[in-house]
Amino acid sequence: MTKNVVIHEVGPREGAQIEDPPIPTAAKVALSDALxxxxxxxxxxxxxxxxxxxxxxxxxxxxxxxxxxxxxxxYTGIYLNVQxxxxxxxxxxxxxxxxxxxxxxxxxxxxxNRTREEALAAQPEFxxxxxxxxxxxxxxxVSAAFGCNFEGYIPLERVTDTxxxxxxxxxxxxxxxxxxxxxxxxxxxxxxxxxxxxDAVRTRWPHLEIALHLHDTRGLGLANANAALHEDVRRFDSxxxxxxxxxxxxxxxxxxxxTTEDFAFMCEEMxxxxxxxxxxxxxxxxxxxxxxxxxxxxxxxxxxxFRAKRPVSWVQSIx
Amino acid sequence: MTKNVVIHEVGPREGAQIEDPPIPTAAKVALSDALxxxxxxxxxxxxxxxxxxxxxxxxxxxxxxxxxxxxxxxYTGIYLNVQxxxxxxxxxxxxxxxxxxxxxxxxxxxxxNRTREEALAAQPEFxxxxxxxxxxxxxxxVSAAFGCNFEGYIPLERVTDTxxxxxxxxxxxxxxxxxxxxxxxxxxxxxxxxxxxxDAVRTRWPHLEIALHLHDTRGLGLANANAALHEDVRRFDSxxxxxxxxxxxxxxxxxxxxTTEDFAFMCEEMxxxxxxxxxxxxxxxxxxxxxxxxxxxxxxxxxxxFRAKRPVSWVQSIx
Numbered sequence: 001m002t003k004n005v006v007i008h009e010v011g012p013r014e015g016a017q018i019e020d021p022p023i024p025t026a027a028k029v030a031l032s033d034a035l036x037x038x039x040x041x042x043x044x045x046x047x048x049x050x051x052x053x054x055x056x057x058x059x060x061x062x063x064x065x066x067x068x069x070x071x072x073x074x075y076t077g078i079y080l081n082v083q084x085x086x087x088x089x090x091x092x093x094x095x096x097x098x099x100x101x102x103x104x105x106x107x108x109x110x111x112x113n114r115t116r117e118e119a120l121a122a123q124p125e126f127x128x129x130x131x132x133x134x135x136x137x138x139x140x141x142v143s144a145a146f147g148c149n150f151e152g153y154i155p156l157e158r159v160t161d162t163x164x165x166x167x168x169x170x171x172x173x174x175x176x177x178x179x180x181x182x183x184x185x186x187x188x189x190x191x192x193x194x195x196x197x198x199d200a201v202r203t204r205w206p207h208l209e210i211a212l213h214l215h216d217t218r219g220l221g222l223a224n225a226n227a228a229l230h231e232d233v234r235r236f237d238s239x240x241x242x243x244x245x246x247x248x249x250x251x252x253x254x255x256x257x258x259t260t261e262d263f264a265f266m267c268e269e270m271x272x273x274x275x276x277x278x279x280x281x282x283x284x285x286x287x288x289x290x291x292x293x294x295x296x297x298x299x300x301x302x303x304x305x306f307r308a309k310r311p312v313s314w315v316q317s318i319x
Numbered sequence: 320m321t322k323n324v325v326i327h328e329v330g331p332r333e334g335a336q337i338e339d340p341p342i343p344t345a346a347k348v349a350l351s352d353a354l355x356x357x358x359x360x361x362x363x364x365x366x367x368x369x370x371x372x373x374x375x376x377x378x379x380x381x382x383x384x385x386x387x388x389x390x391x392x393x394y395t396g397i398y399l400n401v402q403x404x405x406x407x408x409x410x411x412x413x414x415x416x417x418x419x420x421x422x423x424x425x426x427x428x429x430x431x432n433r434t435r436e437e438a439l440a441a442q443p444e445f446x447x448x449x450x451x452x453x454x455x456x457x458x459x460x461v462s463a464a465f466g467c468n469f470e471g472y473i474p475l476e477r478v479t480d481t482x483x484x485x486x487x488x489x490x491x492x493x494x495x496x497x498x499x500x501x502x503x504x505x506x507x508x509x510x511x512x513x514x515x516x517x518d519a520v521r522t523r524w525p526h527l528e529i530a531l532h533l534h535d536t537r538g539l540g541l542a543n544a545n546a547a548l549h550e551d552v553r554r555f556d557s558x559x560x561x562x563x564x565x566x567x568x569x570x571x572x573x574x575x576x577x578t579t580e581d582f583a584f585m586c587e588e589m590x591x592x593x594x595x596x597x598x599x600x601x602x603x604x605x606x607x608x609x610x611x612x613x614x615x616x617x618x619x620x621x622x623x624x625f626r627a628k629r630p631v632s633w634v635q636s637i638x
Contacts, residue, residue: 219617223545262539
């Protein structure tokens, strides 16, 4: 089992993108600033997508301009096409060169308006844009990697095939892939599937570092994360207060990403270091509930952290 | 990993006992009748406790008299003292002879108004009452077995010591203990603690069948349950829609027990048989939300079951 994890916070972007009416820019800035003080190394704030499709993200550049930047913290955004990447490049958000595709044809089409083959064919455009900006392409992302609300479960072979094709495209353009992120976009994974998928990817590409982006849509999020910890995965996305969901995923009102403070708590309770301040994260979850104006899925803010009741000896005894 | 699990549904009792004002008797009966059709083998409906302390349970006998009994289903209730047991014996609820105590002195005192030594000293009274009714005493229960909101974490040695003392009391009275149920009453366990606790109990008492009663207070419920599945535990308590909580546990509004439909879903997705109808359980969760008049913690009813999208081949491939 891994001894430490690195958490990429995606709550501000995941949460804000599904809001209608949109969250005020000042509130997004306040959440980012509070999260910056928790020990997080990277925070995903915005999506560079068309305001026509996601009005809640129209203020992406404005959010990035107004946040207080904590030294050592990377502030990131997502994009689904090269126009989005070009917008991101004009801001000072941190950009990681990556290729990304859905393992599910139907979900990919809904999310990016492209078939799988069209999406694969579009990857060289991304590579050219990264190259022009001097950014190495070292990561591949596979969304809907475990199942899809439209297509059902995704066979493991499709995941490995997708990774292989993205690596091949990178190779053709002289880029070396070192990281793979698997996204359980619609919450289809189970712990056994996590274990087998990680095994298969690692067996075929031992040099790739695996990251997971897990959703808690059907309640299995932390069980899946724990299965991955046992497979020595140490990079995870999660969202404060369990913010998140996907506007193109067929279910409205479903729970979102795994909850940052719950996941970090689980890790710390098992002696796995997160580098995060759990008390401050719980305060951020409360702030998120205030901003979003509703009860959010995270447990720790309701169940209580009881740090004073947890002696260091416990963690020492279990680590 | 176990190939099948047996779930004891505790939602009606866990949920109803914390309601103020109390849930109407007819609604309790409706929930019981719906749950009876899901394949559950046992359903915990009531607590035989003083209406002065838990007014919501004043109709315990009435609930048991009015439900429709499905053949093969056991309908049960809990009690915290011999008066409660005597009340239960006058009804036709299923009664399992058991000895029960809290691993936490403080929680035990709040829950039963007895110190740990007083509670131990009271066990022979229970045995006498069971003997008089012709019911063998074959089970020990340890509540707050992993941690306590008042005392903090519970050392493993206190759990094994508690089990040993209860077994010794049973032995003195000629009763043979075959089952132990460990209750994470306030949601303190983590997967690694689950693993170590089960290991320790099984090493010392290989003949005991272990059952778990897990709460999802701080989000780790299903991760803990999965850890137990890997240790070949096959008996679990859970609550439809994630009902539950404890009136004496220091946190109001915290999430309740692990959710029956989410847990059963996790099992079935991994090829572990539950014998339950997931669609009917999701419908029961919706009924529970209607009865309790609020959103309940369960995920599956919000995230979607998508059974039609899940081919049998998937379960076969993973089983």
